[in-house]
Amino acid sequence: xxxxxxxxxxxxxxxxxxxxxxxxxxxxxxxxxxxxxxxxxxxxxxxxxxxxxxxxxxxxxxxxxxxxxxxxxxxxxxxxxxxxxxxxxxxxxxxxxxxxxxxxxxxxxxxxxxxxxxxxxxxxxxxxxxxxxxxxxxxxxxxxxxxxxxxxxxxxxxxxxxxxxxxxxxxxxxxxxxxxxxxxxxxxxxxxxxxxxxxxxxxxxxxxxxxxxxxxxxxxxxxxxxxxxxxxxxxxxxxxxxxxxxxxxxxxxxxxxxxxxxxxxxxxxxxxxxxxxxxxxxxxxxxxxxxxxxxxxxxxxxxxxxxxxxxxxxxxxxxxxxxxxxxxxxxxxxxxxxxxxxxxxxxxxxxxxxxxxxxxxxxxxxxxxxxxxxxxxxxxxxxxxxxxxxxxxxxxxxxxxxxxxxxxxxxxxxxxxxxxxxxxxxxxxxxxxxxxxxxxxxxxxxxxxxxxxxxxxxxxxxxxxxxxxxxxxxxxxxxxxxxxxxxxxxxxxxxx
Numbered sequence: 418x419x420x421x422x423x424x425x426x427x428x429x430x431x432x433x434x435x436x437x438x439x440x441x442x443x444x445x446x447x448x449x450x451x452x453x454x455x456x457x458x459x460x461x462x463x464x465x466x467x468x469x470x471x472x473x474x475x476x477x478x479x480x481x482x483x484x485x486x487x488x489x490x491x492x493x494x495x496x497x498x499x500x501x502x503x504x505x506x507x508x509x510x511x512x513x514x515x516x517x518x519x520x521x522x523x524x525x526x527x528x529x530x531x532x533x534x535x536x537x538x539x540x541x542x543x544x545x546x547x548x549x550x551x552x553x554x555x556x557x558x559x560x561x562x563x564x565x566x567x568x569x570x571x572x573x574x575x576x577x578x579x580x581x582x583x584x585x586x587x588x589x590x591x592x593x594x595x596x597x598x599x600x601x602x603x604x605x606x607x608x609x610x611x612x613x614x615x616x617x618x619x620x621x622x623x624x625x626x627x628x629x630x631x632x633x634x635x636x637x638x639x640x641x642x643x644x645x646x647x648x649x650x651x652x653x654x655x656x657x658x659x660x661x662x663x664x665x666x667x668x669x670x671x672x673x674x675x676x677x678x679x680x681x682x683x684x685x686x687x688x689x690x691x692x693x694x695x696x697x698x699x700x701x702x703x704x705x706x707x708x709x710x711x712x713x714x715x716x717x718x719x720x721x722x723x724x725x726x727x728x729x730x731x732x733x734x735x736x737x738x739x740x741x742x743x744x745x746x747x748x749x750x751x752x753x754x755x756x757x758x759x760x761x762x763x764x765x766x767x768x769x770x771x772x773x774x775x776x777x778x779x780x781x782x783x784x785x786x787x788x789x790x791x792x793x794x795x796x797x798x799x800x801x802x803x804x805x806x807x808x809x810x811x812x813x814x815x816x817x818x819x820x821x822x823x824x825x826x827x828x829x830x831x832x833x834x835x836x837x838x839x840x841x842x843x844x845x846x847x848x849x850x851x852x853x854x855x856x857x858x859x860x861x862x863x864x865x866x867x868x869x870x871x872x873x874x875x876x877x878x879x880x881x882x883x884x885x886x887x888x889x890x891x892x893x894x895x896x897x898x899x900x901x902x903x904x905x906x907x908x909x910x911x912x913x
Contacts, residue, residue: 438501445746446499449506452753456542457510458490460535460618462908463638465526467631469913474525476913482526483911485518507532529628530621533652533740537617540749542639544661547756548610549898551665554763555603556891559596561770563887566592566880570873572777573784573858574689582787585858588775590871593879595675600883602671603890605664613657616641620651623740640904655733655744658752662730665755669723672762676716679769683709689780693772696765715765718758725755784858786826788817793855793864802845812842827856 428434433442449457462483469479489510503509515523569588576586616639619625619632625648636644645651682689696711729751736743791813798809816838820827832849839845847855854860866872869879 433501433504438499442501442505443499446506448746448750450494450497452543452749453506453539454494455490456539457507457535458486459542459639459905459908460538460635461486461514461526462911463635464530464618466638466908466911467634468525468528470634471629471631473528473628473630478522478525480913481518482514482522485514485523486526487909488517489513507535529626529630530618533622534617534620534648536745537620537652538639540745541613541615541617541641541657543749544657544752545610545614545901547753548606548613548661549894549901551668551756551759551763552603552606552610552894553898554760554767555599555606555668556887556894558763558767558770559599559603559887561767562592562596562599563880563884565589565770565773566596566876569775569777570876570880571859572775573781573862575780575784575787575789582789584789584792585784585861586871587862587873587876588780589873589876589880590862593876593883596883598671598675599668600886602664602668605667609657609661609664611642612660614640614642615645615657616643617645617651619644620648623652624648638904638908640901653739655736658733658744658748659730661752662726662755665726665752665759666723666730669719669726669759669762672766673716673719673723676712676719676762676766679712680709680716683712688776689783691774691776692769693774696769696772711765711769715762715769718765719762722755722758722762725751725758729755781858785828785856788820788827790827790856790858790861791817793861797847797851797855798839798843798845801851802843804843804845808842812839815842 428436465474465479465482465486468474469476474482492513497506497509500509503512511523511527514526517523566589569592572588573585574588574591575582576584576591616632616636618635618639619630625632632644645654679690681687683692692707692709692711696709697707698710700706700708729748732743732748732751794816795806795809795813798804798812799806804812816827816830816835819838820830830852832847832852835852836846839847862871863873866875868875
C-alpha cells in the first residue's frame, strides 16, 4: 500500500478528516463549550421571542421552542465533547433541541438568521462581560490607590527621572499619578465596551433577510445599546476586537510599569515598601528571604495578558473585509485569556496595595540625600534675590558637583561654606534659616502648590475631586451591570 493510500485510509475520505477533526474541530468545540455556551442560548431565546412578536411563528410554537431551549440550556457542559456527526457546538445543540421539540420546530428557530450574525453576537456578549469584569476590578484598585494616597499626603519620597534621584515628592503624589493613568485605561475600556455592546443580529449572512424580523427587538432583549445598522458592517467589521485588544494592551503596559517600580521599592536597598506576609514567600534555602512573588507574578501575568491581546490584534491584520475565520473561533480565546490574566493582575495588586506598609522615616531620610532639593536653591536665588535663573542654576550646579565630589550631602554643609561658594558667582548671603528650608524635603514639597503639584494642600484637593468622580463612575458602572442583569432575568423568565 502506498503512503498516500495509507494516509487516506487513516484520515478517511469524507468530512471531517481525522487531522481536521483532531486539530481544529475538537479544540474549537471545546472553546465554544467553555466560553459561548450560555450566550448562545440567550440568543436563541431572544430570537424566538422576536419571531413570535413579529408573527413569523405562532406563539404556541414559540412557547414549545422556549421550553426546549431552556431544558437543553441546563445541560451539564462538562459532559459535552466533540462528536464527528456535528460540525460544532451550535449544530449539536440544535440537534438536542430537536430531540426535545421535534426537528420541524427546532429548524424554525433558525428563521431569518445565520451563524454569521449569531456568532458575532455571541462574541460581543462574552467580551462585554469580560470588559465589565475588568472595569470592576480596575475600580477596586482605583479605590485602593486613593485610600493609600489619603494616608500618605506627607510621606516624603524620592522622585526619579531617568532612574536617578531627581526631586522630593510624596507617596500620595506618586499614587495619584498611577491612579490618573489607570483612569485613562478605564476610559479606554469603557470606550471598547460601548463599541462591543452593539448587536449584529438580523444581519443574517451579510444582507439581512426577507423575513420581517425586528433587529431592534433582539438588540433590546439582549441588553445591547444599539444595532450595528449596516448589515455588511455587522458581519465584516472587526474594530470591536481591535479596540478591545488595544485598550487591554495599553492597560497592561501602564500597569506593568508601576509594578516594576514596586519591585524596586520593596528591595532591602530601597526599603520604601513592605509587602504584607500573605503576599510574600520564603526561600527554600535562605530563611531570611521575603520574596515579593505576588508583585513578580503580577508583572509576568500582565505581560502574558498583553501578549494574548497582541496575538488577537495580529490575527485581524490583513484579513479580508467580510466573514472570515481569522476573526472568529481561533482568535477569541486569546482575548478571553488576556482578560483572565488582566483581572488576576488587578486583584493581586489591589491586595498588595491595600495591605502595603510604608517605611515613612526611611523614605524621608532618603529624600534628603543625593542633593535632590538643590533645585530649590536655584529657585530661591532667582525668586528672592533677583538672579537670573540660568545664573542661579549655575550656582546650584556648582554646589551639587562640589557636594558629590566631597562625598557629602547638602545637610553636611554649614551656611558659611555655602555662602562662600555662592559668592564666587554673586554677592549674596543666605541665612541659616533659608538654607534649612532649601535642604528640607518638606519645604520643597510644600512650596510646590501649583495645580497638580505635590503639596499636601494640592494633593488633598486632587484626592477629593477624584473621590467624587470615582463615586459617579461606580454609580454608572453598577447601573450598567444591574441593567444587564435585569435584561437577562426578563429573557430567562419571559412568557407569552
